[in-house]
Amino acid sequence: GAVVSQHPSRVICKSGTSVKIECRSLDFQATTMFWYRQFPKQSLMLMATSNEGSKATYEQGVEKDKFLINHASLTLSTLTVTSAHPEDSSFYICSAGGGESASYEQYFGPGTRLTVT
Amino acid sequence: RKEVEQDPGPFNVPEGATVAFNCTYSNSASQSFFWYRQDCRKEPKLLMSVYSSGNEDGRFTAQLNRASQYISLLIRDSKLSDSATYLCVAKRGAGSYQLTFGKGTKLSVIP
Numbered sequence: 074g075a076v077v078s079q080h081p082s083r084v085i086c087k088s089g090t091s092v093k094i095e096c097r098s099l100d101f102q103a104t105t106m107f108w109y110r111q112f113p114k115q116s117l118m119l120m121a122t123s124n125e126g127s128k129a130t131y132e133q134g135v136e137k138d139k140f141l142i143n144h145a146s147l148t149l150s151t152l153t154v155t156s157a158h159p160e161d162s163s164f165y166i167c168s169a170g171g172g173e174s175a176s177y178e179q180y181f182g183p184g185t186r187l188t189v190t
Numbered sequence: 191r192k193e194v195e196q197d198p199g200p201f202n203v204p205e206g207a208t209v210a211f212n213c214t215y216s217n218s219a220s221q222s223f224f225w226y227r228q229d230c231r232k233e234p235k236l237l238m239s240v241y242s243s244g245n246e247d248g249r250f251t252a253q254l255n256r257a258s259q260y261i262s263l264l265i266r267d268s269k270l271s272d273s274a275t276y277l278c279v280a281k282r283g284a285g286s287y288q289l290t291f292g293k294g295t296k297l298s299v300i301p
Contacts (some may be wrong), residue, residue, distance in 0.1 A: 105287055107287070114198070114293070115293060116194075116277070116291040116292055116293040116294065117234065117277075117291040118291075119288075119289075122287075164231070166233050166234075170287045177281075177285060177286060177287050178287075179287055179289060181233040181234060181235070182233060183232065183233050184231075184232065184233045186231065
């Protein structure tokens with residue numbers, strides 16, 4: 074099956090610093106990658122969709138200048154949380170779509186737990 | 191109104207019990223539906239797709255009623271390992287990646 078990795082799995086940072094999260098598709102080429110955020114006891118909320126080589130499409134209410142997304146290759150997308158604040162503490166999950174099957178299925182990474190102190 | 195709604199639970203059931211979860215969706219453009227399972231602090235994992243004709247996978251049975259925009263999941267003979275949060279998910283069209291997640295229903299199976 075399609076495997077997606079995320080790094081780091083957990084990160085603690087100080088308020089005001091920036092944090093970069095990597096999402097990689099390990100055994101397929103992901104033309105589209107997605108970034109979700111999940112607060113405790115809440116549903117996964119899509120933050121943005123990125124297509125390789127083009128600008129990401131952000132969902133309403135998500136600040137594109139705060140959550141920088143780069144999808145420079147077919148196997149790597151990065152999410153940078155700039156000037157992080159405690160309210161950004163959350164579980165960030167990426168997913169990747171694409172591959173030969175073209176089934177429009179999303180394959181999820183294991184998630185990154187961000188804590189901003 | 192949220193696009194996908196679920197009873198958050200928690201459902202606390204003894205081992206061996208049968209438990210049913212319900213979900214409703216509001217967007218009639220949704221065409222495909224799924225149940226995902228999410229363990230604490232982990233990513234969601236696809237449990238099964240949901241079809242109007244109903245589908246069964248071992249102890250799990252899923253059902254879709256398009257007329258009432260209602261989805262169900264039945265778990266028979268609950269195991270301790272079934273303890274997790276079950277997410278109801280709707281997908282737009284066949285040519286779309288877009289998934290909309292419910293908040294999830296938490297299940298705890300008690301010895």
